[in-house]
Amino acid sequence: MLEHFLGGLAVVMQPLNLLLLISAVFIGFIGGALPGISGVILVVILLPVTYGMEPTTAFMVLTAIYGATVFSGLITAILYRAPGTPEAVMTAFDGYPMTQRGEAGKALGIGVLSSAIGGLVGTVALIIFTPMLAKMALKFSSPEYFALAVLGLTVVASLGGRLIFGLIGAALGLFIATIGIDPLTGTSRFTFGNLNLAEGVGLIPVIVGLFAVSEVMKRTLDHESHQPLKKVKVKIFDLPILRQIGMTLSRSSIIGVIIGILPGIGASTAAMVSYSETVRWSKHPEKFGKGAPEGIAAPESANNAAAMGALVPLFALGIPGSGTTAVILGAFIMHGLQPGPMFMLTSSDLIYAVFAGLFIVNFMILLFSKPFIVLFTKLLNVPYSALGPIIIMCCIVGTYSVRNSMFDVWLMMGFGVLGYLLEKINFPLVSIILGLVLGPIAESELRRTLSMSQGDFSIFLERPISATLLSIAFLLLAVTLITPLIKRARRKTAAT
Template sequence: MLQDLVGGFLVVIQPVNLLILMTAVFIGFIGGALPGISGVILVVILLPVTYGMDSTGAFMLLTAIYASSVFSGLITSILYRAPGTPEAVMTAIDGYPMTQKGEAGKALGIGILSSAFGGVVGTIVLIFATPILAGVALQFSSPEFFALAVLGLSVVASLGGNLLLGIMGVLLGLFVSTIGIDPLTGTIRYTFGNLHLMGGINLIPVIIGLFAISEVLKRCQERQVHLPAKKISITIFDRGVMREIRSTLARSSILGVLIGILPGIGASTAAMVSYGEAVRWSKDPSRFGKGAAEGVAAPEAANNAAAMGALVPLFALGIPGSGVTAIILGAFIIHGLQPGPLFMSGNTDLIYAVFVGLLIVNLMILVISKPFIAILSKLLDIPYSALGPIIVICCIVGTYSVQNAITDVWLMLGFGVVGFLLEKINFPLVSVILGVVLGPIAESELRRSLGMSHGDPSIFIERPISATLLVIAVGLVAFSIIRPIIARRRAHLEENTNSGAA
């Protein structure tokens, strides 16, 4: 393996391949930072370009764009609460409040460090543990995937605020996820005769509407709409911050890799689950949503680690672990290659060049991101009366470019108004996203599981892995209900004790 890694490094440092790698990073940074342009879109757009390239350069290009776009989504998420990619949705919850408090540089530094750390951890796992981890993923079937989706939905119990409103948000998201053609029976559901809704509601207009458009509407309502022109000083390696987030980085990176390896789950789910775990492990969960450092570190470490983990089943089994890896799988087939166990042994030069390239890309994040963000952050000097329309235009263009459908633009604007109104009652918008992201997974795997057991729900508790995940989910929700009751009783006892002592 060491010899193969050295061979891969020698391939990567060839001038042409190094130029391809740096170009891919730049493209990924730009595309990921623009709301609505995700790694999927970038890879699709550049897929025809790879036809005339050799296989090594082609897959270095596609995988490097994927890795760098997952990172750069945090930039606009932190600065403007307009996630550049779906993976950066959770980052906005604490990253944007830090910007509002004048700590944008700190938030960006945490995001850069966490992204690079998670990406490096994910790449190392990808290199050294692909066969082992792919074997673990093979043990997951429909009941386990359903249980994992339920565990992800239980994150709503840890997001703070009103649990009832959170559950209502999840249910709303689950409803949105059912719109369109039933994936198992082909039945048309909740389209109300609109042909454009038959394919379902894309995640991009939902995310951009709820987060970006609603924020523009909210900012336009404020009297002072001009962002203060401040120079952002980004500090990546701050000892105090590193001590604060080190356990979160380790936990979220490992969790992200494990979730990323599971086919079809994705980096967005990894970010959500890791954020929930960061809240659960925190000594003071009330800080989250108000600018907690761990709230930025957890999703960024997890989504970058998961992006690398999603490549494990692709290379080892020929099974795409995410939407982007599904497109990369198609690119392999176009180039006459079939990923799988035999592919691992017959194409070592290509595989290890890609592995080394990904490792370099994640390290380059630490070096290139600061000057790139410095240029992008100049937008803070623009009055919001001018910046707001620019953001809206970018959101419209990005949303339309996903499917070239004007219906998506109207949906985005509609969700923006809904998000603006819901925020007035402190409704947790991220709970809606949870439902939309995890709804299709939960529904399809639930129905497949019941089909496997001929309608017997005991299949979920008869299988050890799924039973364990469900018990954890139920226990965490129950604990979130009991914890405030215990806290109130403690406060009441302390108040009585203090009054008695007085």
């Protein structure tokens, strides 16, 4: 295996390939940083360009773009609360408050380091475990996915803030997720006969609206004074911070890899689950959402690890683990290659070159992100009266381009207003996103499970993985709900 990897490294180090790889990383940086332009779209746009290349080079370029977009979504998430990619939504929750405190440089540094570490952990897992892990992932079926989604959803209880708001938000997210043609029965739900709603409400219009548009509205309408950011110094290696986030980094990278490997759920879910778990295990859960460094480290290490992990089932089984990998699968087929069980044997040169390329890409992120970020921070000196409209324009173009749909743009604007109003009452927007992303997984997997078992609920307890996950969810929920009650009782006895 090591010699394969070194062989791959030699291919990557050929001058032309290295040059293409660097260009791919920069293209990925730009695409990822622009809201709405996600890895999927970039890969689709650049696919025809790769037809003329050798398959090895083509896939090195495509996967490098993919890795770089997952990273660079954090820049605009932290600086403007406009997540460049869906994977970076969670990063905005703690990154943007840090920017508001004047700690943008620190926040970006944490983001870059976490991304690179997550990406490296993911790549190493990819290199070492691809054949083995892929087999294990097949044991994951509907009951396990349902249990995982439930585990993610229970974190609403520990998010801090008012519990009732958290529940309302999660329910709202779950509701939005039910809109559209039900994939299991084909029944239209809440579409009012409108074809634009038949496919459901996309994640991009909701995220861009709730976060980016609402923030521009807030800054413009409320004339909110903003910490002037004359100079942003990005510090990537900061020992005290590293000590603080070390534990979070290792936990989140592992969570990210595992979730990434599972076919069908991608880096966005990984970022969410690892953020939830970090809040849950933190001694100071109340600090999250207000600029906690761990709140950046968790989603950023997890989403990059998951992005690499999602390539495991693609290479080993021909099953894409996320949206972008599905497009990459299409690209393989266009090049006359068929990823699948035999792929590791028949095309091992190509695969190890791609692995080596990804390995290098993570170092390139560490190396090149700083000058790239500086470009963006320069924009902070532009007066907001000019910057705001530019952000809105990017949001409109980005949202439109996902499905070529003007309807989605209006939807995004609507969610912008909703986000603006909800923030006025300190509503935790994270709970809506939680419901929206995990809801469809929970719902359809529950129903699939019941079709598998002919309606028998005991299937959840008979399968070891789902039983374990569900018991953890139940225990954690019980602990978070009961602990405050005990504390209150103690305080009462102490007072009397």
